[in-house]
Amino acid sequence: MPPANPFDDDKLREECGVFGAIGFEDAANFVALGLHALQHRGQEAGGIVSHDMEHGFNSARRFGYVRDNFTKAPLMQTLPGPIAIGHVRYSTAGSKGNTQIRDVQPFFGEFAMGGAAIAHNGNITNAAALRRELVERGSIFQSSSDSECIIHLMARSLQRDIPARMEDALRRVEGAFSIVAMTRTKLIGVRDPLGVRPLVLGKLGDGWALSSETCALDIIGAEFVREIAPGEMVVITKDGVESRQPFRSKKSRFCIFEHVYFSRPDSILGGRSVYETREAIGRELAKEAPVEADLVCPVPDSGTPAAIGFSLASGIPYAMGIIRNQYMGRTFIEPTEQIRNMGVRLKLNVNRALIKGKRVILVDDSVVRGTTSRKIKEMILDAGAKEVHFRIASPPTAWPCFYGVDTPERSKLLAATMSADEMSSYLGVDSLKFISLDGLYRAVGESKGRNAECPQYCDACFSGEYPVEPSDMIESGFEMKAAE
Numbered sequence: 439m440p441p442a443n444p445f446d447d448d449k450l451r452e453e454c455g456v457f458g459a460i461g462f463e464d465a466a467n468f469v470a471l472g473l474h475a476l477q478h479r480g481q482e483a484g485g486i487v488s489h490d491m492e493h494g495f496n497s498a499r500r501f502g503y504v505r506d507n508f509t510k511a512p513l514m515q516t517l518p519g520p521i522a523i524g525h526v527r528y529s530t531a532g533s534k535g536n537t538q539i540r541d542v543q544p545f546f547g548e549f550a551m552g553g554a555a556i557a558h559n560g561n562i563t564n565a566a567a568l569r570r571e572l573v574e575r576g577s578i579f580q581s582s583s584d585s586e587c588i589i590h591l592m593a594r595s596l597q598r599d600i601p602a603r604m605e606d607a608l609r610r611v612e613g614a615f616s617i618v619a620m621t622r623t624k625l626i627g628v629r630d631p632l633g634v635r636p637l638v639l640g641k642l643g644d645g646w647a648l649s650s651e652t653c654a655l656d657i658i659g660a661e662f663v664r665e666i667a668p669g670e671m672v673v674i675t676k677d678g679v680e681s682r683q684p685f686r687s688k689k690s691r692f693c694i695f696e697h698v699y700f701s702r703p704d705s706i707l708g709g710r711s712v713y714e715t716r717e718a719i720g721r722e723l724a725k726e727a728p729v730e731a732d733l734v735c736p737v738p739d740s741g742t743p744a745a746i747g748f749s750l751a752s753g754i755p756y757a758m759g760i761i762r763n764q765y766m767g768r769t770f771i772e773p774t775e776q777i778r779n780m781g782v783r784l785k786l787n788v789n790r791a792l793i794k795g796k797r798v799i800l801v802d803d804s805v806v807r808g809t810t811s812r813k814i815k816e817m818i819l820d821a822g823a824k825e826v827h828f829r830i831a832s833p834p835t836a837w838p839c840f841y842g843v844d845t846p847e848r849s850k851l852l853a854a855t856m857s858a859d860e861m862s863s864y865l866g867v868d869s870l871k872f873i874s875l876d877g878l879y880r881a882v883g884e885s886k887g888r889n890a891e892c893p894q895y896c897d898a899c900f901s902g903e904y905p906v907e908p909s910d911m912i913e914s915g916f917e918m919k920a921a922e
């Protein structure tokens with residue numbers, strides 16, 4: 439399946455969101471609402487599994503948006519019961535551009551002690567090696583998804599209950615994963631030992647919810663209780679929440695890009711509002727890379743809080759110089775090559791009256807391939823801007839992510855082959871500056887910046903320092919950064 443539109447091809451894309459609920463009448467309805475709030479983490483497909491005592495496990499998996507599928511009464515009536523989990527996906531490494539419905543999570547496994555369904559956000563970096571081993575030992579895979587490895591590893595465990603089998607399985611798995619899983623009576627949540635991807639716990643009445651982000655707790659009216667800790671497993675039943683520690687303790691390496699772009703600005707991460715962090719990034723950027731100009735404009739929507747921060751710190755007025763068409767969907771873009779080539783113009787339009795004759799600072803969250811930035815620059819100049827200065831709320835993205843984020847291969851990343859000055863000439867702008875890695879760390883609350891000996895976050899897409907070795911990728915030829 440092609441990207442939703444050409445504009446989307448020039449962003450890093452979070453690949454999944456997960457949500458689980460227990461202790462509600464028709465928990466699947468809460469899961470559908472939660473997934474709707476997490477739709478920005480994956481628009482390609484979604485799935486929900488529920489359990490009720492009369493029918494057992496029930497499952498529905500569909501391509502497309504949550505609102506187009508999981509709002510319809512005939513479908514939701516097939517998902518009864520007090521416990522449910524769900525998943526939205528962009529696309530996973532196994533089937534990019536060629537998703538089959540069998541690759542859509544949650545996955546289900548039937549074990550001697552009962553069934554279990556599982557959904558995960560992230561990426562298993564040794565999935566190919568595990569899959570080879572499991573196939574050699576007789577496992578029959580039904581999908582191309584990494585997550586199915588976990589089900590097969592659980593099937594081979596000798597433990598007597600499902601959470602213990604999951605602990606066994608996950609000890610073999612490397613990479614970044616936030617998991618929601620369920621049995622007939624238990625909702626289970628797990629974060630990988632480094633806590634790369636987010637997972638939070640919420641409470642509503644006697645019910646509990648697990649979610650990739652707090653914004654999805656808000657939509658169901660649940661109170662945000664806490665983040666699941668890196669390396670923690672929670673097993674939730676009608677009696678409450680039991681916390682387990684299946685892994686050896688490690689220092690957290692949460693994905694710093696969640697602060698910059700992936701998470702919704704109304705979510706809370708690490709006790710801080712994502713919106714406020716992004717505004718702080720803009721302030722830091724204004725300090726690090728000042729420039730004389732008449733207007734600060736965001737590249738909508740993700741550049742908005744950083745542009746506001748830049749404007750507040752610099753005293754340069756903020757303006758909506760580019761307007762986004764909120765209703766640009768997949769269906770409109772598909773018909774002809776000619777329409778597809780209109781690209782960015784279908785989604786973004788310049789507010790000419792504001793721009794004409796002005797020196798404009800454009801604030802964006804990142805530069806990936808640079809194709810969108812070039813087109814936006816042309817649109818701004820066509821509208822009569824005198825100067826165009828790009829300020830970017832993340833450091834140059836020079837390395838691919840192997841932890842559940844869709845990134846082009848390294849050679850397609852502009853920053854992998856060009857210096858900042860070369861990128862500035864390539865984009866044809868008057869200036870281009872990125873926030874420094876230390877500046878980004880300061881903006882997310884690390885007042886002393888990045889600890890080079892022991893970085894507080896995962897920042898591999900900027901630094902090339904991967905906290906978990908991407909062993910499958912190395913085996914298939916990826917070259918890690920040489921030691922300095």
Ligand code: SF4
Binds near residue numbers: 634693843899
């Ligand atoms: S490589 Fe970048 S996008 Fe991927 S987990 Fe690390 S910080 Fe996040």
